[in-house]
Amino acid sequence: MDKGAAPQERKQYQEIGEHLRQQIVAGLYPVGSRLPPERHLAETWGVSRTIVREALLMLELEGTVDIRQSSGVYVMRIPSASSDEEEAFFRSDVGPFEMLQARQLLESNIAAFAARMATKADIENLRRTLEQEQRAIALDDTSQDNDRLFHLLLAGATQNQMLMDTVKSIWRHHENNPLWQQLRRHIETRSYRLKWLSDHQTILAALRRRDVMGAWQGMWQHLENVKNTLMELSDADAPDFDGYLFESVPIFQGKLV
Missing domain, CATH: 1.10.10.10 (Winged helix-like DNA-binding domain superfamily/Winged helix DNA-binding domain)
Structure with missing residues (x-):
């Protein structure tokens, strides 16, 4: 930057x-x-x-x-100021596609586990978040980060604090990565937001059915869609481009990784 x-x-x-x-x-x-x-x-x-x-x-x-x-x-506790070492960790040189790779491998399994563990309150919170996003899109309101909230609530639906902390850590990397922020501005248009909303609705529908494989596949495809969109928007010749990382990771069909 x-x-x-x-x-x-x-x-x-x-x-x-x-x-x-x-x-x-x-x-x-x-x-x-x-x-x-x-x-x-x-x-x-x-x-x-x-x-x-x-x-x-x-x-x-x-x-x-x-x-x-x-x-x-x-x-629960009195927080302390973040150390320089911790802040350096979240500003580390991790590319946007490496982040997406980690999310795809992790969050697909989180979605599958959430399909088993989610409570009625979890599903209601996820449903409300998608309704909020639908209204925000209609009003062209970008003040609320319902995308982030959906993924954090989904991690919370596993009832596993470590999984929640891990997803939160990845999102902090997103927020501190200039290249990711530059790319993200291109995928927050109304058309893309409607596409991500549809992906999220597919995931929520699987959770409601307690469909473990459907939730896994829904999340994998959602992040695959995000990855493909960013590939189209990225300059493959740029020094910071790390999209090649995805070429070494196969898309698993019909089973959990």
Whole structure:
């Protein structure tokens, strides 16, 4: 990234999540205490409850809070400032296609496992997220990252904290990779968003049927679609192009990897 380039604007959920984190660090909410309700937080910042929910999910995935159904959001630990070593890790030189390769291998199996483990509440949250995205597309609203939220909620539906943390880590790599951000701007048009929405609906339908193989295949094909789209948009001669990585990974049909 050029030194003179303006830093990427942070999304609202990230700003709210960081503000809540700082309040916890400052002692406003000690360990074991309950955060204000979503409705109150949304009114305080003048945003939708969806954005607040994403901010809380971000804090839950890092282990700072615990979101308990029908009870509230509780502080689990006092976060510390990220070390230079950790920040360097998330700024490491990992190409966008290498990230997609990791996601395809990991998230296909996550989707399959979620088809077995997802609760009714998980499926309802995923359904609500897709409805939000459908409305956002109709209004040409790009303020909410429902794509990211869908994938994080799907990982959460496995009921496995390590899988949740791993998916969150990959998304952090996305957010800190300039080349990925440059490519992503090209696939956030209305036509592509409708395509990703359709892919997500296929995955959710498989989860509802408890169709393990259908969920696996749905996620594999979704990320294959993203990969093929990025291949078309990329300059194969660019020094940072890493699309060749996918040529060595076969597409498995009819079985889990």
